[in-house]
Structure formats: C-alpha cells, structure tokens
Amino acid sequence: MHRIMVATDGSSRANRAVDAAARLAKATKTTLIILTVGGHDISGKELRRLALVGGDLSKTLTTMADQVLAKAKNRAQRLGVSDIKLQTAWGDPAETIIDAVRRGKTDILVVGRRGRGQLSGLLLGSTSQKLSNLAPCIVMIVP
C-alpha cells in the first residue's frame, strides 16, 4: 500500500475521516493525500458581501479551500503523519474525487458518511454513497 486519500470539506464529520485516515497512514507508513473539492460551502450571505465590495469569488473559493486543507493537515500532523500531500479540486464532489483517485493511483479512499450537504444528500444520494459504489479502490466510510 502506497497512498491513502482522504476527502474533506472541513465539517466535523470530515474531520473524523481525516483523523481515521491519518492513523491509518501512520500505522502503514504511507503517503496521506488530503483532498478538498471546493466551492460548495459558501453561504449566500458571504456571496452578497462579496457582490457589494466587488470581491473576487475565485480567489475567495481558493482561499477557503486552502484553509480547509491547512486545518486538515494540522490534524494529520498532530497525529504523527509527516508525508502529506494537499490537493484542491473543483466540480461535482463524487466525480472529482473519483478522478483524483484514478490519477493519484490511490489504494484507500477515506470519507465521512455525510459532509455539509446533508439535505441535498438526502434528496440526491450522498457523496459517500456514490463513492462507495463507483470508486476504483477500497473505500472506508467513517460514521
């Protein structure tokens, strides 16, 4: 086993997935790839604020994604993982994660059972459900 990937959106459930992936990476001495699919958790209030001040949304999304990754990296480092790679992607979460798994030749994918999109998850099926069905590797779903 060479690579473990964990997908996070910065939610508390995703944090539990990061912790689990970090412990696994430490135990197996493998590289931990932390991936976030950005742009899905910005509020209408924040958008209206940006509209008023003429802010750059692309830059804001990138900054938000960087913050999510930085926090996840800190968690993983605190649990003793040193070989960490960070990755940001944009688009449909399930499709984007599967694409990243394929490209990164990932052995195990770790995800939380539900992230921020709880209502849309109930209506459309959660990202973790899609990943467990479609990902080309072992998928570990953290409750």
Place this chain on the structure above:
Amino acid sequence: MRPFRQITQILDETQLLRRFWQSASHFWRQEKLKVGGLTLFLLVVVLLQLLLQVALNLWNRNFFDALERRDAHALWLQAQIFLPLAAASIFLAATSVWGRMTAQRSWREALTRHVIQKWLERDRYRRLNHHVIKGSENPEYRVAVDIRIATDAPIDLTLAFISSILTALTFFGVLWSVGGSIDITVLGQAVTIPGYLVFGVIIYSSTVSALMVVFGHHLASVIERSNQAEAEFRAAGDAFRQEPEHEAAKATDTDRRQILQLKLQAVLLWWREFCWQLVRTTLVSHGNFLFAPVVAWFLCVPKYLSGAMTLGELTQSAAAFVVVQGAFNWLVDNYQRLADWQSSAHRVATLLVALDELEAKEQAVGKPAAKS
C-alpha cells in the same frame, strides 16, 4: 516589469461610466441631423401613445357607463370607436419598436466601429494580452456583446422613463378630477380628503418601491458579479485556445480542467445567488401585479356604493390608478436591465481604458498618436 494592475483599482465606477460616455456620446454629438430627427420621432411617438392611453381610458369610462345604463346604442357606438383607437395603438406600438431599434442599431454601429478602430490600430489587439492593466480580457466579447447591451438599454430605459413621468403626470389629473374627494370620519371628526386617489396611488407605489428596495437591494451588484464571472469563464477558455505551443506543453489537461472548473464554480454560485435575488423580488413584483388593481377597486368602491361615482368612473379611476402605479414602478421594473447595462458599460469602459493606456505608451515612445 510593472506588476499587473486591475482597472477597477485605478478608476472608480463614476470614472468608468464617464469614460464609456466619452466614446459613446460621439454618435449623439457627430450625427446631429440624423440623431435629432430620430429623437424627435421617438418623443412624438411617446406623446401620441400617451394621448391614445388617455383616449382609451376615457373610452373605458364611457363603455362601462353605457353598460350600467343598458344602453345598446351607446355600447355599439363605443364598439365602433374602439376599433380605430385599437388600430392606432397597435400601429404606434409597432412604430415605436422600429424607431427604438433603428436608434439602437445606429448607436451600436457607431460605438462598435469606434472601438474596433482603436483596438486594431497599430496591432493593439496583440499587445493587449501582455498589457500592464488587467481587467480587459476577452475584448472580442466586449466589442460584440457588451457594446450591444450598453447601447440597447439606455434608449429603452430613457424612453420608458420619459413615458413614465408623462403618464404619471397626465393620469394624476384623471385621478384628481374623476376620483374627486372623499369624506371620512377620524376620531368622530368628518375629514375631507381632496384627490384622495392621488394620495392613495402615491402611498401604494411608495410602499411597493420600498419593499422592492428592501427585498432586491443586492440584485444589481449580484447581476454585475454574475456577468463578470461569466466573462471570466469565457476568457479562461479563450486563453487556453490562444496559448502559444511552448506554453501549452507546460500545462496539463488536469490543470486546465481545474481552472475551468473553478471559473464554472464561480459562475454557478453567482447564478445560485441571482436565482435567490429573483425569487425575493418576484415576491414583491407578483404581489404587486395581483394587488394593484384590487387596491384601486377597493379605494373607489365607497364612492361607487354611495352613488357619487358611476361604474364607468370607477373603472376609469381604477385603470388610471394601475397606469400611474405602473409608471411609478419604472425603477422596479427596470432594476435588472439597469444592472445589466451598468455591467456591460463597465466592461466596455475597461477595454477603452486599456486601449487608452496603450495609445499613451505609443505617444510616449514617439510614435504618432492614434486617432480616437
């Protein structure tokens, strides 16, 4: 090398609009005979339309009065009068479309030719990509689409504004004279309110406008950002298509896809917010659509029931109320169009500013000044 600067960091909104008008006004200043004639024609059409609206309003009263009297002869006469009135109204509406679109086409042509000349002269279109000012990306879209929007909307909006003011003033007269005064009792005291329908329409329209401002005050800025995000998305795609081969080899498909996905995400997020803003403003606009005629009827009903107003006067006053209220709503009705215009005018202005800078550089290095 100087760092890239955003045009919006150099010029504020007013300066950008001033720069837009500096080039856009060429058409209005240079072709005075053609433009003057067209403007006069459009104003005459607006006045004739207003005249017809008043005639139709009077017809409305006479028709319902005849109906109340069960006077078959008068009803037949009104039916005969209606046909020429309707024909004239239809003819004027079609004429107005021709006049407006002719003015818009001529203005668009003049401004587009002006910008194309500035853009192509001395290979500026090539140098624009490497220019020190950012914010002028995708010039071909600005020339083709933004100029069209920036020259279409002002003509429609100005004519609608003039028409609204004239309509409001004219039908104030109708409301004042036909509606007359009403006697009400306040704390045991009899109070007479002269021209009460005028006050009614002012209070009602002010309330609707205030509600629209409360519910939709973010709409203009959201539309502007949404348009900008769409433009950046297009520009990102164009940039890949146009990148030189040695640079193209450095970027992978994944890099390109991620950049486009990010831009798409921004477009979709702004679109989501735009959707919510429209949902909010629709609550007010559709509510107004339903309530305005009913409020008018309810304001007139006490006088009708007391016998002080005929059925014809009631329908005439209610129709006048709705017309004045519609005129008052000029800003509400055109909020989205104004925001679209502002966004396009900004985008044309930023291109012009970037071209001005290139022109200034040419002059600084001793090349002959380009025509503006």
